[in-house]
Amino acid sequence: MSFDFSTSDFDKYVNNPRMMIDSIGLESASNSEGKVSTGALDESLKLTIKEPEQYKLQQQIREVFGRGNTLNFSTIADHPDFNSLVHGGVKKQYITTMFVDIKGSTKLSLKYPDSLEFIYKFKNAVIKTCIEVIHAFDGHVHRIMGDAVLGFFGSTKISKEQSILDCINAASMLTVLLEQTIKPWLKSQKEDFDVRDFGFRVGCNFGDDSEVLWGNYGFGAVGEVSPTGLPVDLAAKLQGLANKNQIMMGQGILEFFNFPEDLSEIKSVQENYEDKPVHFVTPNYIKADGSSLNYTMRLLKINKYILGLPLPLQLKRSVTTGISNNEHVIPNHRFELTAEVHDPKGFKKKYISNSEVIKKNSKIIATLNSKNLILGEFLKVIFYKKNHSGFKNEPILEKFLEEEIIKEDIKADGTSTLNIFRGNKTFQRDCNFKGLHYIRCDVLDSKQNVVFRDYIYVPIE
Incomplete structure (x- = not known):
């Protein structure tokens, strides 16, 4: 199947008021009680259904990446490996973290104070796009915080290396969708809005079993099962150190995956009118022994990475820039x-x-x-x-x-x-x-x- 999520498809995201369950195709078979079932839900929270329009994005991504015809309907903060912890206890287990922040959405509120309905629809459509992309790569949405989304990749059924690949692929597909559908749609809705001011900032990191502890924070209806550990905490910091339309990867990913130097680059900042390389997360935290943390970070060379995604060649050419003629597809x-x-x-x-x-x-x-x-x-x-x-x-x-x-x-x-x-x-x-x-x-x-x-x-x- 060729990936083709168009501007009109995104428009349906924005203007579709239906709830998730409303668009799920009902199965013709009845259950043991004679009631119509909405599908066969397996232990991974995936439902095989007829294609609902609002899940076209997730379905297309899953098909082009060879993930079959099921959809991921995991709910927020509901990772199946840790559900039992709501009753107490802790568990050490790895996770790959992706923190996405939407840049430029605040300007919409300032520029169009009398168009709150449009701003809501737009923000919600972009948030739903983030959710569906995370779900497409078997990820779990942990939290939505205003204009930001926190997602996790990995489980006892997925290898650590695969969780890292899924995370980076998801972040890269957000870049593809930004250029292919979201920006053109926004321009068609508000011609005076400069789409160059809008984009994603993404931070990605990996924490191994010994570095991440899961447990329930709070209690009862005001509790949440969440991970504790430096690699998870640094994902948000990495996002903050990325510029608009950049993906910042942490040392956990770079070393565990042995990520290629050729597909990454060092962040630089202007200091005294000169470019200064920034190799480590800033501020450079001090460890218990008094030494500097020196936690390595690198920007993903997104355009070069996209060349290897299983997308139509014409699409890859149209959404990538800065690739030489000797390298481009x-x-x-x-x-x-x-x-x-x-x-x-x-x-x-x-x-x-x-x-x-x-x-x-x-x-x-x-x-x-x-x-x-x-x-x-x-x-x-x-x-x-x-x-x-x-x-x-x-x-x-x-x-x-x-x-x-x-x-x-x-x-x-x-x-x-x-x-x-x-x-x-x-x-x-x-x-x-x-x-x-x-x-x-x-x-x-x-x-x-x-x-x-x-x-x-x-x-x-």
């Missing part, structure tokens, strides 16, 4: 790059770029699928394999950082009586090193012009 309806992963036990399945963390010692096979080749046409296919250096490399990785290049020819010769040909080329790489790596495929015509380019991002546990 190039759409061409005659070519498609697909992949298959073979796990260490020999099982194989289709692989969707950057959707799932791959087990170490697996193999991934990329295939360039070609169609409508013309008789006598000559094309060159170049596969690039790149291992990225990260923030906590395995020592042996340093020996395998040089880019590997494989070149092959596609030629529709005269041995066939058909005037249309199909030509497929494959490339295999081993998945041996923790981190986020990639396969890139270029197709060149006889004049050495690149007529197609796409990527498969390969996250490895």
